Structures are given as structure tokens and as C-alpha cells.
Amino acid sequence: MARRRATDSKRARSRGGPDSFETLRSALRQFATERDWDQFHLPKNLAIALSVEVAELLEHFQWMPDRESAALPPGKRAEVREELADVLLYLIRLADKLDIDLVSAAADKMVINSKKYPVHKARGTSRKYTDL
Numbered sequence: 001m002a003r004r005r006a007t008d009s010k011r012a013r014s015r016g017g018p019d020s021f022e023t024l025r026s027a028l029r030q031f032a033t034e035r036d037w038d039q040f041h042l043p044k045n046l047a048i049a050l051s052v053e054v055a056e057l058l059e060h061f062q063w064m065p066d067r068e069s070a071a072l073p074p075g076k077r078a079e080v081r082e083e084l085a086d087v088l089l090y091l092i093r094l095a096d097k098l099d100i101d102l103v104s105a106a107a108d109k110m111v112i113n114s115k116k117y118p119v120h121k122a123r124g125t126s127r128k129y130t131d132l
């Protein structure tokens with residue numbers, strides 16, 4: 001299992017860089033165009049599909065003992081990997097339809113989060129920022 005993780009990490013590094021989301025965005029556009037699915041890819045529909053995929057991801061963890069969730073058996077890990085991909089693909093497609101740059105949006109949100117959760121208040125606690 002550790003070897004598989006290293007392989008995915010190695011792949012991500014070799015493929016990495018700022019163009020990775022752009023590559024996926026273009027592939028998703030082509031995928032939809034080829035199937036004439038653009039007509040269905042309204043932001044509302046994509047947001048719903050994204051939520052459904054997140055639920056499919058959660059289903060794998062439902063009732064799972066804490067220890068198992070931290071060290072998934074190989075078969076379960078493969079299933080979770082696919083659901084994570086579904087989530088990412090819908091997220092990228094939705095952001096594309098809304099003309100939102102996910103990387104800069106995420107970077108902006110990290111700045112916001114670091115202000116909400118300053119290290120001196122948030123370190124070692126899982127409390128919400130409103131309760132710090």
C-alpha cells in the first residue's frame with residue numbers, strides 16, 4: 001500500500017506544475033463537447049453532481065472504524081481514489097463553467113483561513129474559528 005502511495009505521489013510530481021488543472025479542464029471540455037453534454041452542464045447541475053460524488057466518497061467511510069480509515073485496504077483505497085477523481089473532475093468542470101480559477105481561489109482562501117485560524121489560537125485544537 002505504501003508503494004502505491006509513493007507511485008501516485010511520484011506521478012503527481014512528474015505531471016505536476018501549474019498546467020495540470022488546465023489540462024484537465026480542457027479534457028473535460030472536449031469530453032462534454034464530443035457527447036453534446038454541454039447543454040446539461042449548467043452550474044446547478046454540476047454542483048448537484050459534485051455533491052453526489054462527495055456523498056459517494058463518504059459512503060466508503062460510513063461506519064468504518066477510525067483505524068481503517070487511516071490505513072485503507074488496497075481494494076477500498078482504489079475505490080476511494082476513483083471517487084476522489086470524480087469529485088475533482090466535477091469541481092474543475094463547475095469552476096470552468098463559472099469562470100473561476102480554482103488555484104487562485106484556493107490560494108486566496110488559504111490566506112483567509114490563516115487569518116481565521118492563527119497558529120497561536122488554533123494549534124492543536126479542532127475547534128471552529130468562531131470558538132477559538
Ligand SMILES: [Mg+2]
Binds near residue numbers: 053056082083086
Ligand atoms: Mg462516483
